[in-house]
Amino acid sequence: MTQSPLLKVRDLTTSFFTSRGEVQAVRGVDFDIHAGEVLGIVGESGSGKSITCMSVLRLLKNNGRTIKGTAHFEGRDLLELSELEMRRLRGNDVAMIFQDPMTSLNPTLTVGEQIIETIIAHKNISRSAARERVVELFELVKIPEAASRLGAYPHEFSGGMRQRVMIAMALSCDPKLLIADEPTTALDVTIQRQILLLLKEIQSRLGMAIILITHDLGVIAEVTDRILVMYGGTAMETANVHHLFDKPMHPYTQGLLASVPNVNNIDGEKLKPIPGSPPDMLRPPKGCPFMPRCDKAMEICVTTGAPEFEIDDAQSHKSRCWLHHPDAPQQKGDAA
Amino acid sequence: MNNLNQKIDPQQWAPAKVDAGEAEFIAAPSLTFWQDVRSRLWQNRPAMFSLAFIILLVAAAIFGPMISRHTYFDQDLKLSNIPPILQLYEVQNEGQAATYFFLNSGNFKLYETTEDGELKSILRAKRKDLINKRHIYEFGERRIFVDYSTLPARIVDADENAIDAYGTKWNKTYWFGTDSLGRDVLVRQLYGARISLTVAFIATLVNFFIGIFYGGVAGYFGGNVDNIMMRIVEVIATIPLTLYVILMMVVLQSGFISIIVAIGTVFWVDMARIVRGQMLTLKNQDYVDAAKTMGASTWHILTRHLLPNSIGPILVTLTLLIPSAIFIESFMSFIGLGVSVPMASWGTLTSEAVETLRSYPYQLFFPAAAISLTMFAFNFLGDGLRDALDPRLRK
């Protein structure tokens, strides 16, 4: 990619300081996202995928702090901006939608009112112009009978419809980047499909960049261009979506793909689970966080976390694993 | 790509000895639920101070009257209404030891003390000049006048000069002073603590048993049983509690047992509601369903699952009911319907002290402070317990 990235995150490190100690949620994560691109961040619980994006938007709860790193959005480091500047940015240039729309929407205001408020807060337009814009948005997200639904309250919508309202709210100020944190996890599979297609359609129409955070490999495969795989607060592998599924390089990614049933490739074989459990981020392992569960772990993995190795220059496929070091012994089956 | 050029020791490429079973290892020590609660409560300063205060108070209430040299009913009318803090004056007499005394600004009398603040006796005035509003005292050759024509009263010598105070000392004979009948306020306070706390604890305990049983049955069985039981509770709750207790006291006659019965018969509604609420929430939990699929009896489910998990809110409610009980008992005694004279409860002490409020404010200060501080302490403790037990605050 020769154009400079829309968002450039380097060495992002966030911890939560609890009564039981420091929980290292994000440990030195780098990634880029370019305009118009859909980046998927996939990881399990405790991987730090949500906290990474919350850190970028400075939405951490009281005892969380980003202690290191930079996050340059269109050249400005978001971690250095004042709270006022961040407020202008949120909802305006960067929008976020969450897993549970019911908790993100105010149950005492009509949906129309909430979005109109958001628009007026960021743009200098009249109320009636804002209202027209909301109707436009509802039509964009395919809410039937858009105009009449402005006066409805959140509880009058079903789960899928509420998520569409959230998307409409997020798009209301033409953001350049949309961060979607598990937007379809709580939805039924048929509604999930509709929402994902909607996101894809909107994205290509508006040229918006999307960061899609999820734990579902199927969802990632359906809609993203590039993928970042996270584990134990660390970025393990980054690749173009086709490359990742075709030739996963990191043992964790390989393990993950082997443990998920593919509905089309049924061959009666057992799934190959990854033994063990995700690490406790209160006491993360010293070297590579995945080491305790990796069947290819080497001595060096116990003490030192690996740097990122480039796999294939043109495709910008990177994997954080000692196996890719030129001196490492070639192990059978690591090119899955 | 920083250490690509760094030479790595070939031994580092050997396979690591990985035991996936180790991945199942739990590093943290095993804390029971209560140990966890205790540690969180410990970190809550106000709650800890309150707990310490309550423990001290209970200890003082039990042991105080035993080790004090005064009893709660001994009267000494000559030494009535003496404050706890004495401003002493010294009078030198040639050839004799100095005499110390203090002025009781309430009744304009002088009392002799030791240098240290121990009361000796009341001093007899030589003469009382009521027209000029002076009392005249003679100490050997010296004459001292207590002039109360203008307030505050002053002590002056023969030349109309005010005498300087010698110093301020704590009353060593009666640490909290005496009341209008010359009884030691401190020991009466402690005795009152015994009464007030006993009433509060027992009444709360009665609530506990009635409330748990009632609320438990209503919540667990639900449906019509619950409906009927809760309607009864609502009726009882609408009756103004204080009014009801007053009526009860009139019927049962004043007395220690009566007030416990009176408070006990109406107080349980709060506890019943809390327990019922807990039951309603908890009985839908999956682990209750799991127990049912194993064929558990109702008794088993109640005692092994529902009650232990409700203990938290029950305990908090208990702790917060105690100050209410204290207050009600005090109020009843204050208006004359509680324990009877000469038994002292904080309420009766307050009631007696109100009469002398203008002149001897300290007499009201102590029981009022006792009631307030104790209520504060239980409230802070209850709040602290509630926070410590809240699973959401975990993490």
Place this chain on the structure above:
Amino acid sequence: MTAKTLVQVKDLKKHFKVSSGFLGRDPKYLKAVDGVDLEIKQGETLGLVGESGCGKSTLARTIIRLYQPTSGDINFDGTNISDADEKALKPFRQRMQMIFQDPYASLNGRMTVRDLIAEPLEIAGIGDRNAQTERVDELLEIVGLNKDHANRFAHEFSGGQRQRIGIARAIALNPELVICDEPISALDVSIQAQIVNMLQELQQTLGLTYLFITHDLSMVRHISDRIGVMYLGKIVELADNDALYDSPKHPYTRALLSSIPIADPQERDRQIEEMQGEIPSPIDMPSGCRFRTRCPLATDKCAAEEPDLKEVAKGHFAACHFVEP
């Protein structure tokens, strides 16, 4: 394969009253399960899928008699247990157990692991303290935990470990039927495979029969012998595993299957069966076929007449007017 039928369900209904209406005149019912016929054969894994609100969880809980059926029959190994009271049910409780969805809510956080797993033994009055302890140790090993875990408390374990504890508890009494109510939905992806593999192994070694309830259409394909699809309280299709995925007959099944996200970017542009609209309320259901409000094939016949679950191919049942046997 004439395997014995372990559970037979006939026209089972479970309705919940949601309001009494004005003066009790017009009561409204939530028809969670509204006429289900089902057979679970011994040793098989019957998968039950459907979206939220379809009634699969209620069906499971009614079969295991956590609820009393509103009407219909449940036969367990030949005996009708639909109307049995707790006393009559006692011997059956040992033979059918359940694994719950939420590993946090299904274990009493105040109990030690040992107490949790021993509870069924305690309730059934089996063995003395020592025998129970031995059995608990045995069970812990079977599910891949070790003995020192027994004295710890449930809240100290991760989701996957807690689910193992739940499984150990469920098999403690050597049941014949184990109903798995979304046992892996709350777990991380890399842990799901561990639990599913364990369940399959246990089925082999202990001869268990599973009713596996889930909304995960990929996982149910992997684990089931036969699969039933539920919609608004009724079974709309029931078939062998391969038959259902290779040739789904009911329009709902087809829409459902084509919506599954596939972990393969090559499959992105595949043909999708569309389904309009939203699920109707289970309190106010459409007349005739309940799926007709969203079905691309709906006609007047569908509004007038509710289709029965008919056998349209060998062992393959569908409830739709437009499916030819």
